[in-house]
Structure formats: structure tokens, C-alpha cells
Amino acid sequence: MLLLPLSACHRISPGADSDTSVKADDWPSFGRTGSEQHFSPLKDITLKTVDRLKLAWHYDLEPGFTVSAPVTGEGKLFTTTGNSFIRAFDAASGKLLWEYDAKTRKIAQSPLHMYYGNKGIAYWNGRVFLVTTDGRVIALDAKTGRPLWQQREYGLNELRNTNGPPRIFGGKLIIGHGGADVSPIRGYVSAYDAMSGKRLWRFYTVPGDPSKPIDTKAEQVSRPTWKGDWFGKGGGGTAWNSFSYDPKLNLIYVGVGNGFPYNPKLRSPGGGDNLFLASIVAVNADTGAYVWHYQVCPQEGWDCTATMDMTLADVTINGKTRQVLMQAPKNGFFYVLDRKTGELLSAEKYAKVTWADRIDLKTGRPVENPGIRYQDHPGMFELWPGPQGAHSWLPQAYSPRTGLVYIPVIEMGALIGPPQPGMVGPAAGIGATMVPDAPLPGSRKSFLKAWDPVKQKVAWQIETPGVWPGGVLATAGDLVFQGRIDSRLVAYDAKTGKQVWSYKTNAPVVAPPISYRVNGKQYITVLTGSGSQGGGILATGNAAYRTDYALPRQVLTFALDGKDATPAFTMPDRIIAPDPQFRPDAARAQTGGMAFATTGCIACHGMNAIGGGAAPDLRYSGVIHDEAAMHAIVKNGALKLNGMPAFPQLSDSAIEDIRYYLRAVALQTAAAGGKPGAAPAGAAAAAAAAKGM
Structure with a gap:
């Protein structure tokens, strides 16, 4: 109206x-x-008292949403x-x-x-x-x-x-x-x-x-x-x-x-x-x-x-x-x-x-x-x-x-x-x-x-x-x-x-x-x-x-005046595993990147395979180096209870293309020093990286 x-x-x-x-x-x-x-x-916590705001209690949660x-x-x-x-x-x-x-x-x-x-x-x-x-x-x-x-x-x-x-x-x-x-x-x-x-x-x-x-x-x-x-x-x-x-x-x-x-x-x-x-x-x-x-x-x-x-x-x-x-x-x-x-x-x-x-x-x-x-x-x-x-x-x-x-x-x-x-x-x-x-x-x-x-x-x-x-x-x-x-x-x-x-x-x-x-x-x-x-x-x-x-x-x-404290935490290092069996193929990296994007992988695993916290960052995952494990997880739902749905409609070749793309992105990230945000690992970038290796 x-x-x-x-x-x-x-x-x-x-x-x-x-x-x-x-x-x-x-x-x-x-x-x-x-x-x-x-x-x-409520107004007990104010501009005058907020400097006294401390942790009162905490509870450790499992990984996930x-x-x-x-x-x-x-x-x-x-x-x-x-x-x-x-x-x-x-x-x-x-x-x-x-x-x-x-x-x-x-x-x-x-x-x-x-x-x-x-x-x-x-x-x-x-x-x-x-x-x-x-x-x-x-x-x-x-x-x-x-x-x-x-x-x-x-x-x-x-x-x-x-x-x-x-x-x-x-x-x-x-x-x-x-x-x-x-x-x-x-x-x-x-x-x-x-x-x-x-x-x-x-x-x-x-x-x-x-x-x-x-x-x-x-x-x-x-x-x-x-x-x-x-x-x-x-x-x-x-x-x-x-x-x-x-x-x-x-x-x-x-x-x-x-x-x-x-x-x-x-x-x-x-x-x-x-x-x-x-x-x-x-x-x-x-x-x-x-x-x-x-x-x-x-x-x-x-x-x-x-x-x-x-x-x-x-x-x-x-x-x-x-x-x-x-x-x-x-x-x-x-x-x-x-x-x-x-x-x-x-x-x-x-x-x-x-x-x-x-x-x-x-x-x-x-x-x-x-x-x-x-x-x-x-x-x-x-x-x-x-x-x-x-x-x-x-x-x-x-x-x-x-x-x-x-x-x-x-x-x-x-x-x-x-x-x-x-x-x-x-x-x-x-x-x-x-x-x-x-x-x-x-x-x-x-x-x-x-x-x-x-x-x-x-x-x-x-x-x-x-x-x-x-x-x-x-x-x-x-x-x-x-x-x-x-x-x-x-x-x-x-x-x-x-x-x-x-x-x-x-x-x-x-x-x-x-x-x-x-x-x-x-x-x-x-x-x-x-x-x-x-x-x-x-x-x-x-x-x-x-x-x-x-x-x-x-x-x-x-x-x-809270009295609790969380245990000391040190951010763990992330390591990209060597991939000596990888062979450069720019076209395949491009195909895999498109499949990763269009089949919905980005929803949880992140745009350009950059993890955003909803699911593991696959650039650092050992799964992408294991063909059998990748197929068991993606096609057959081996990790469904962990929150990873099965995609039985994907062909074996499509899953392998995605796996290839992820390996290319991982190596590109490693070449850039492995730091968060070091490499814009899009499909085109991964293809270029694969071509240049």
C-alpha cells in the first residue's frame, strides 16, 4: 500500500x-x-563500568555451525x-x-x-x-x-x-x-x-x-x-x-x-x-x-x-x-x-x-x-x-x-x-x-x-x-x-x-x-x-x-568483575602437503573450478576454495590427495554425520576434476607462502598456476 x-x-x-x-x-x-x-x-553495564567487564563463564563447543x-x-x-x-x-x-x-x-x-x-x-x-x-x-x-x-x-x-x-x-x-x-x-x-x-x-x-x-x-x-x-x-x-x-x-x-x-x-x-x-x-x-x-x-x-x-x-x-x-x-x-x-x-x-x-x-x-x-x-x-x-x-x-x-x-x-x-x-x-x-x-x-x-x-x-x-x-x-x-x-x-x-x-x-x-x-x-x-x-x-x-x-x-578465564590458545600452523604426482593441466583446472563453483561446493568450502569457517579449508586437507577417500566422501556420503552431504549425481570424472582443481589451488597457495589470503585461488588463477608449473 x-x-x-x-x-x-x-x-x-x-x-x-x-x-x-x-x-x-x-x-x-x-x-x-x-x-x-x-x-x-538493562543498564548495569555502562560506559562508566564496562572496563570491569570480564569473562564470567565459558563452555567449549564442538566444531561446526x-x-x-x-x-x-x-x-x-x-x-x-x-x-x-x-x-x-x-x-x-x-x-x-x-x-x-x-x-x-x-x-x-x-x-x-x-x-x-x-x-x-x-x-x-x-x-x-x-x-x-x-x-x-x-x-x-x-x-x-x-x-x-x-x-x-x-x-x-x-x-x-x-x-x-x-x-x-x-x-x-x-x-x-x-x-x-x-x-x-x-x-x-x-x-x-x-x-x-x-x-x-x-x-x-x-x-x-x-x-x-x-x-x-x-x-x-x-x-x-x-x-x-x-x-x-x-x-x-x-x-x-x-x-x-x-x-x-x-x-x-x-x-x-x-x-x-x-x-x-x-x-x-x-x-x-x-x-x-x-x-x-x-x-x-x-x-x-x-x-x-x-x-x-x-x-x-x-x-x-x-x-x-x-x-x-x-x-x-x-x-x-x-x-x-x-x-x-x-x-x-x-x-x-x-x-x-x-x-x-x-x-x-x-x-x-x-x-x-x-x-x-x-x-x-x-x-x-x-x-x-x-x-x-x-x-x-x-x-x-x-x-x-x-x-x-x-x-x-x-x-x-x-x-x-x-x-x-x-x-x-x-x-x-x-x-x-x-x-x-x-x-x-x-x-x-x-x-x-x-x-x-x-x-x-x-x-x-x-x-x-x-x-x-x-x-x-x-x-x-x-x-x-x-x-x-x-x-x-x-x-x-x-x-x-x-x-x-x-x-x-x-x-x-x-x-x-x-x-x-x-x-x-x-x-x-x-x-x-x-x-x-x-x-x-x-x-x-x-x-x-x-x-x-x-x-x-x-x-x-x-x-x-x-x-x-x-x-x-x-x-x-567476572572471574573466569579460557586456557591459553596458540593458533595452529596450517601445512599444505607436497603433491609430487600433480601434473599441470590448465584446461582441467578451469573445468574443475567451474564444477566446484556451480555444484554448490562454495556454499560451505568457500569462494575460490578459500575456507570461511563453515567447513574444512580443502587446500590444507589430505583428502584431496586420496582419490578413494574423495569419492567416498563426495559421492557416497562417508562424512554425512559430520555435516558433509553426499552428491551421488556427480560423475566420477566430475569429482576427479574438482579434486584436480583443489590440488592446483593448494599448490598455488603454497607457492604464495601458504598464508591466509596470499593467493586469489579462483578457477582462472588455478588454471594459470597449473599451466605455469
Whole structure:
């Protein structure tokens, strides 16, 4: 719904959280409350006391995905690691109380179910809630870890996966899923009764069979925006991450993702905006019925999504209270909407943007730059932000005390163009040629930006290491906490950006910290370890930092005058084994590099085979020197229980090509000194290295 904007002279003053149902001491869900502010009202840890912040307790975790946010309730801290391995701790002492293994790696049938361990869980009313990547919705008894109920959200044979955190809004469990990067599935969001497990409603984010009668308002709005022979060939719209909730308006806000194929001409041959792709949609919390929408990328074609945080706040505009929703989605514009009506109030660039010049405030639509519609133009377009987005799923935070939104911003460009002949694997399906990490001037940077949502400009900013800036926590102590890829947890002055505290960790810190209070004492907790998307297309930009899969990952909890300490840690050396049997073949290295990229290996093992922490760095692995071991792992799933899915569809020759490419990359890295980031080990570079050996 689009209405005329407010004038630029309107001012917003700091406002309170619109969801006051959560006690100040608790952090029961991903963003703490339905407003998703990632803000703690606790203020024992302040600018004056933060120098006393010390480690209170820690717990050593197993290798694997730890880029997830913990939650608290009943004086307990609950964590998830790997593929839905849940632990409960005494939140004050760190004593382990119980463990629950969802056994996802035994059950999963699709590689999608193995990628990207779940990013969070939820606590409510004596229960812990999780959704496994293979689609099981589970409620556990918070006291014992015993399962209370379980439902299956989708079949094991469907090309869907769930890794975003569930939310509990008004006694309802809200979940979405992913999969729209590999299949034209029909995205949807489901609501379950949190006590009984009964499914209450389902909202579809793209229309259904056009031959059937229209039976919902959502279908009435969305169906006319899909044209031509599209049904069964185009789809997407998966809501894989962000949801918000306003209990007073009784609205749930859904952040909707990209379409499949990316190429709109293949997805919807007759044109159209393709609602509700790349949109924010408000639905009735009781029924799931459509209320309003705002689309950030009409006729999405670049992996543009609105699946980033939607921060709610009640603010004052010219003496009148307005209820706003604020989002910094992938596309590089920061949006302020009236969350009651969907009215666009303002939108400005918070990062480098080349796909659009501006957002027209009268129509709410972007003014696109020439050439961005690659399906209509030859050659490659320099796309900023690239498919990783200017802001990914790692959350922003909002402080009602400062009125600022703290955004972890990625500055990376890409090249995009029409599809090329001979493309295979997932890359062929999107209908476009994409170089997601192009070596462009000014690319591969990241920032923590304090954004003034009224002036629509930066209040202050800090350049952060690498290109995978951690999730953010803001507190009433006027502090902003953020982890970094260089293995530090840092606190800043929320008003000025001055660094006031830091702690050296043994592994990168990219998960969002949380804050809670037990027995009158405030704590800060974060899980360490890289992984998730940072192990894929962002790995090149993080190559200067050690993000090893096997680095000691931990639960770290801090408090004023804490007395704990972790054992001394020395970063282990990485050795590339000699490969005397290797024979140079540039063409084969090129073929293997393309197979490594297009079959999805980069998702976990990193762009250009540079490990990003989600899985072992194969340049340093002995497996690439053992043909039988490589085939047993890749084709037959010998390490499935370790999180490595099987790829039975790959031919023996394709696996050998990939193995050859990895050997070439390893030798190239060794020739460059074996240091992190020493060699840009892309397919072309590996081919050149092979040719020159």
C-alpha cells in the first residue's frame, strides 16, 4: 500500500519498544521482543563500568555451525549449534543442564538440509522451540529437554530448508523456510499453536494455480502481477529469516525473499512485478490474512530480498506518535514505513548502490539505472550491492535512547549478465551469469554504521575487518556490542562510536550477542565461530583472517568483575602437503573450478576454495590427495554425520576434476607462502598456476 510521503522536515524522536510483553531481564527470542530491536533495557553495564567487564563463564563447543543467537528463560541459557543440537545451561554459572540432538544429519536427505545450521531458537512458557533444516518443528520441555510435540512442515523430498530462527508471537510459533535459490517452489509462512503444535494458518508469498478461483485477498493482489506461462516454472518468495510483531495492531510482518529463476523473463515471461517477492507483507496475526505490502525490488532479478530485520518502534513525528517499521534490506536502501498502513515515509542509500538512482517517494518505486535489466542487454552490469547484499541476516540493532539504528554493512560489488551457454548446476537454473565477488575497486569492505532514520544519513561509522560484520546488540547502558571476523568482541559508545572495550577470542565472532539478568546481575553472552554464509561467497574478503573450521568455538558469558578465564590458545600452523604426482593441466583446472563453483561446493568450502569457517579449508586437507577417500566422501556420503552431504549425481570424472582443481589451488597457495589470503585461488588463477608449473 503506497500513500503520499511525509515532508522531509519531519523529525523522529527516540521511542520505546512497541512490544512490552517481555520482562527486562529476559531474552527469549532472536530479537528479544516482537519489535526485533535487539535492544536490552538493562543498564548495569555502562560506559562508566564496562572496563570491569570480564569473562564470567565459558563452555567449549564442538566444531561446526555456531553462528547463532542464544535465548534465555527461567534463569537458563539455551543454545543451538551444528544442525539443531540444543543445550541448556544455568545462565549465571554456565553449568550444563541438558542436551538434545535433533539428529538432523541422520535424517536429512537433501544437501539443502545440511547447509547452514539453524541460526536460532525460541523460548516461551516453559518450552524451547526449534525448527530443523529438514523441516521438523519441535517443542522441548525447558526443564528437561524432553520433546513435547513435533510436526513436519514439509516433506524430506521437497527442495526446502529452514535455518532461520522461529519466533513466538502471541502464543503462536511463526516459521518460514528457504530454497528459492535452487527451485521455483511456492514460498509460504506457517503459524502453529505453541502449546499444542496444531497448525493455525499458512500465508503464501506467491500466487497459486492461475486456473483455479481466487479465494484470498493475497491471491487477488498478487496473481495479476505474474504474467504469461509462469506457473510451475517460476516462483520463490521464501521467507527464510525475518519476522516482526505488533501486538497492539495484531499484525505480523513477513520479510520475503527472491524469486526463481532470478531472470524475470524466465520466471514470468509476460512481465509483472511478481508479488510478493522482495516485499514486506503485513498479515493478521490471528488468521494470516493479507493486510498490506511494500515491495523493495519490483520484478526482482538480482537475488534482491527483504529478509533482513524489520525493526519496529513507536516514535514521535512533529508531536504526534507514529508507529514505524525500519529495514535495511539487501538492496542498499534504508526504508522507514508506517507499520499500520504500509505508507512509505522515506528511503535513502545506506551503502553503494548502482542498480537504482533513488526511490520515488510518490510511487514508492525505485528509479532504476540503465543496464540493470541484464535480460534485455548484452554484457555485464556492475551490480552494487552484489547478491550477498549490503546487509545480510546478521541483525541490526536499534536504541530508543539514541534513536539510531546500528547496521552491519557489507560493501561488495558483483557482475551480472545474461546466461551463457554451457552453464551447469545451480548456476544454470537462475538464468543469469553472476560473478558474486568481482575484484572491483572499493569492494570487499565492511562497516558498522550508526544510521539516523530521520535524517537518513550516517551518524557515525566504523570500518570493520573483513566482509562479514557480526550481528549487533544495543543496550540501555548506551553501549553497542559487535563481534568481528578478526576474533574480537567489541563494545562502542552508542552515541559516538568510540571503542570502549574489547575481548580477544579464539575464533571469529559473527553471531549476535545478547544481554540478560539473573539474580540482579547483568550478563552478555555470545557464541564464537565463523560459518554460515561467511563460508561461501564472502570467503575471499575474509581470507586475510583465520576462520578455520576447527578453531575452538565457545559460549562466552561476561559480567562485571567476572572471574573466569579460557586456557591459553596458540593458533595452529596450517601445512599444505607436497603433491609430487600433480601434473599441470590448465584446461582441467578451469573445468574443475567451474564444477566446484556451480555444484554448490562454495556454499560451505568457500569462494575460490578459500575456507570461511563453515567447513574444512580443502587446500590444507589430505583428502584431496586420496582419490578413494574423495569419492567416498563426495559421492557416497562417508562424512554425512559430520555435516558433509553426499552428491551421488556427480560423475566420477566430475569429482576427479574438482579434486584436480583443489590440488592446483593448494599448490598455488603454497607457492604464495601458504598464508591466509596470499593467493586469489579462483578457477582462472588455478588454471594459470597449473599451466605455469
